[in-house]
Amino acid sequence: MQPAGVIAALAALIAANETYSVLDCVCWHFNNVLVSDSISELSHVEDLIGWDYCVNEDWPLGFTMCDSPEQPLTVRSAARRLAARLWGSGLPPPPAGGAGEGGWCAGVLAQLRPLTWRQTAKVLEELDCLIADDCIDSRCVPRLNNMEWNMTTLQADDLRHHILSQSAHAVRRIRRAMAGRVRCERRRHFQVNWWNKSVRRLPSCAELQAHVVAFRERHSSYWRDLAQLLSLGATQTSQLLVPLAFERMGNHASDQQLHGWIKDMERVKDMLRTKLTGWVQDLQFVRKQVEHYEVEEDKDGPGDLILRRPLLSERLLGYQPWNLSSDDDFSALCKERQPEASQMFSLADDLYAFHRVYWATTAEYIDSVYVDSLKIVDEEWQLEDRSHDTLSVGTDCVQLLVNALDHPTCPLEDLPLEAVKQREQCREQLWDDVVQRSPHIPVTSYLAYTQRINVNLCLLAWMAVNSYSICQDVPFSMIQSVHDARCYFESPDDQSCLQSNATDAICSVSRAILLLKCRDFSSIRISQNCTFTNSVSGLYHSSRSVLYQKVTEQTLNYKNSLNNATLKYKEFKIDSLKPLEISFVLVNIIFRFSTAGVYLYLPQLRNLPGKIFLSFQITCITQILCSEVVYRMAGVPDLPTAVLIDSALTLLSCIWLNSFCYQMYACVRHLRLPDQLLPAELSQLFCREVLCVFIPWSIVCVAAVALEKTSKYYLIYSRIVVLAGISLSVAFNLVCLGLIGYMYLRTRCSMRQLKIVDNKKFASKKQCLFMSVKAIIISGTGIIIRIGFHQAQGIAQLVYYMHLVTMVQGPVLFVCFVCNGTTLPILKNRILLWWNPTNIPAGLELCSAAERNLARRNNEQSPFSESSL
Known part of the structure; x- marks a missing residue:
């Protein structure tokens, strides 16, 4: 019979019988001959078909990548194990009448045996394309999709073995169809290429254009077929998980354990399906993109073609992950819940690796087929490295x-x-x-x-x-x-x-x-100059780059480094330090209230700078109560509003320091002490200072609130406005303090020129330390340091420690502004007067000598009067 007749007969048989009856019969006959060690009984046609379709169905696993790292080799080993297990289940017997004497299977074999090598090659070529088309029509897949596994179905051995055998056989047929479709495309491509090279003349524009159109249609058809086969394969592969796992580990569990085991396996199955769905989506995207590939004539090589692939092409398939999960940590996490979790994830990883290796190698192989006949130019993504953004x-x-x-x-x-x-x-x-x-x-x-x-x-x-x-x-x-x-x-x-x-x-x-x-x-590396080998089609060389992930040890070190980099953002508010934080907040509030009380109590501190400093303290107390007490304990208001209030009060405290520093500068410049102001003048000046403080503060706050509440896209601008206001305020303080220091140095220099010499030192070391700390506090430099430290945001824990340090400002203010040589003696004497009002300390005597004598006389007569009475 002619090859066309054989193909027609095969097509008729396939159309008349379900699924791959013909090839199943051929493989059943071939395997039986191999088992009986009667290979000599096979004709060269049977031998070639048998080795091509029945033995070497794992042909993608026969490819080798030079410089292959450890991890892909591990994945390929897992894929080989699973393939051997699936293929080892054996083919189901041929349909009734197929293998018997005079059956249609024997008839097909009888028609194949007389074929020559050339005729056999033609049969194989047509058969490759035919079985792929037949499988795409879903004839190779049993109607077992979305099988719901439960205790009853899993424990029914006959049903489970039947479904598992059918699903494994379906996966095998899909892989066979995929391999056939790749070989079909390769042969078609080489035929067109040989025709192009065999012509003695250069092709005309019309011939070249027709060749381009044919190639694009064929290429699009190829990826469309692979996407459909992949979709079928993904469904059947995920269906294999539960029955395979049950036969490996679940058949000895009790009913209660089995119920939980099935639930856990369904969850693993969902994870596997999610991963395989990504593969299906990728091939569907490739199919759509292939239709828009540009093919043009190579200007440097007349008659040759250039295939311009966009960025979104099949080359991106190599970036798909090799494993279902990143490592074995899932098994350790789930060990308490499910003792067999390790085997569950291991089997799911094997199924994914089996799927990944087949389809990744398919894309790599067909890509290598085009390399020697087409010049492939890939679009580059013009985008710089983003590692430091x-x-x-x-x-x-x-x-x-x-x-x-x-x-x-x-x-x-x-x-x-x-x-x-x-x-x-x-x-x-x-x-x-x-x-x-x-x-x-x-x-x-x-x-x-x-x-x-x-x-x-x-x-x-x-x-x-x-x-x-x-x-x-x-x-x-x-x-x-x-x-x-x-x-x-x-x-x-x-x-x-x-x-x-x-x-x-x-x-x-x-x-x-x-x-x-x-x-x-x-974690992706690139290996160059790799050779692909196929045991059926012979040695095929291709020099190209291959993507792979780092080897296991390097991958672990890589992940550990990323984990360490991530955990620096751990716990923006550390729970273990909560008691310490509460203690610091309470101490800060107590000392700030104490400082404010002293300034309210002592008449000597109720001058203009004292009132301004008191306003600064009240602002800081309000800020602490709002942010550290009301927000943290009551949770109100919401965090963005709390941030606005906290930032606004920080700015207001800086502006109060502006007024305080300016009054210091004015006192030194005009040589007028704050105590020399009359009460009416003091009230008038303080009201004017309050007005000068609240006008710029209100402007900045209104601008910040308007920006932040208008749109969240303006959040950065609102923060910049507040930060700019704080920075300008601190800069003003530094200018004022700098002018005060300049005037002091100029006055000291003038006194030396006038030969005025004083043996007294300017200040002791203790006083110099106090003045230095006061200058830092008054200048607001500490606020800038705190904000700057928060900008770095390197490690959350250190930022939290910095936050705790700011809570020490209350005691520091009390020590520097109350516990000094001027205020502390006055406060001590006023407190002593509470206990003994008659004991008037030195310096607190009454105004005239007559009054002092009268007071002394009253003190002397009192005991005498008491005794006389």
Whole structure:
């Protein structure tokens, strides 16, 4: 019979019988011959078909990549183990009448045996394309999709073995169809290429254009077929998980244990399905992109073609992760809940590796086929390395990411609905923050530090897409991720080009950023000059780059370094230091109230600088009560409003210091002490000072509130306005203190020129220390240091310690402004008068000698009178 007749007969048989009856019969016959060691009974046709379709079905595993790292080799070993297990289940017997004497299977074999080598090659070529088309029509897949496994179905051995055999056989047929489709495309491509090279003349423009159109259609058809086969394979592969796992580990469990075991296996199955869904999405995207590939004539080589691939092409498939989970930590996490968790995840990893190796090698192989016949030019993404970029994001989301890494949960456990919603809200909030592109928001208070934090973009991406993080349920589609990242970077004002929704966008973009634009954070390496080998088709050489992940030890070190970098954001408010914080806050409040009480009590301190300093103390007390007491204990108002109040009061305290420093400068300049002011003049000047303080403070606060409440995109501008006001205020203080120092030095120099010499020192060491601390407090430099320290935001714990240090300002103010040589003696004498009003200390005598004599006489007559009575 002619090859065309054989193909027609095969097509008729396949159309008349379910699934792959013909090839099943051929392989059943071939395997029986091998078992009986009667290989000599096979004709060269049977031998070639048998080795091509029945033995070497794991042909992708026969490829070798030079300089292959440890991890992909481990993945390939797992894929080989699973393939051997699936293929070892044996083919089901051929349909009734198929293998018997005179059956249609024997008839097909009888038709194949007389074929020559050339005819056999033609049969194989047609058969490769035919079996792929037949499988795409779902004839190779049994109708067992979405099988619900329960205790009854799993414990029914006959049903379970039947379904497992059917599913394994379906996976085998899909892999055979995939391999056939690749070989079909390779043969078709080489035929066109040989025709092009065999022509003695250069092709005309019309011939070249027709060749380009044919190639594009064929290429699009190829990836469309692979996407459909992959979708079938993903469904069947995930269906294999539960029955395979039961036969390995679940058949000895009690009914109660089995119920929980099935629930856990369904969760692992969902994880596997999520990963495989990403693969399906990637091939579907490739299929759509292939239609827009540009093919043009090579100007340097007339008659040759250049294939210009866009960024979103099949080359991105190599960035798909090699493992279902990052490491074996899931097994350790779930050990208490499920003792067999390690075997569960191991089997799921094997299934994913089996799937990953087949489809990744398929893309690599067909890519290498085109290399020698087409010049492939890939589009480069013109975007610089993003390893050092920073973003300002909400600390609540960062805290959630850090907690997920520091205290990971077993993925088999049911998360509370509140936790699920919190993760989704966090993904939306993070994406909203990333879209704002705020590189750095100034921190004007510790409360602001707990609201916003500046995070490295690449580290944030790793924190978001880590295996333990908030993106576990989002399918990993590499092509969609790159598309979304490109939209994010190249269309900052138009996010409508995103293919991911607002909830999943942060996961999608973070994966692309991390893999492609973060050199310091990437675990992907590139190997050059690799050779691919196929045992069936012979040796095929191709020099190209291959992507792979770091080897195991380096990967662990890499992840440990990222974990350490992440955990520095741990606990923006440390619970273990809460008692210490409360103690510091109470001490600060007590001493500030004490300082304010002293200034209210002593008449000598009720001058203009004293009233200004008292206003400064009252402002600081109000700030502490609002931020450290009302907000932290009562939780009101909301955090953004609390940050506004805290920043505004910080600015007001700085402006009070401006007024205080100016009064110091005015007193020194005019040589007029504050005590020389009359009460009416004092009240008038203080009212004017209050007006001068509140006018600029109100302007800055209104501007900041208007910016922040108008739009969250203006948050950075509102913080800049407040920070600029604080900085200008501190600068004014430093200028005033500098002028005071200049006038002192000038006066001292003038006295020396006038030969005026005084043996008295300017001040003792203790007084110099007190004045230095006073100068720092009055200048507001401590506020700038605190704010500057918060800007660094390097380690949350140190920032928290800095916050505790600021609580010591109350005692320091009391010591410097009350416990000095002027105020403390007056306060001591006033307190002593409470205990003994008759004991008048020196310096507090009454105004005239007559009054002093009268008081002394009354003191002397009192005991005499008492005794006479």
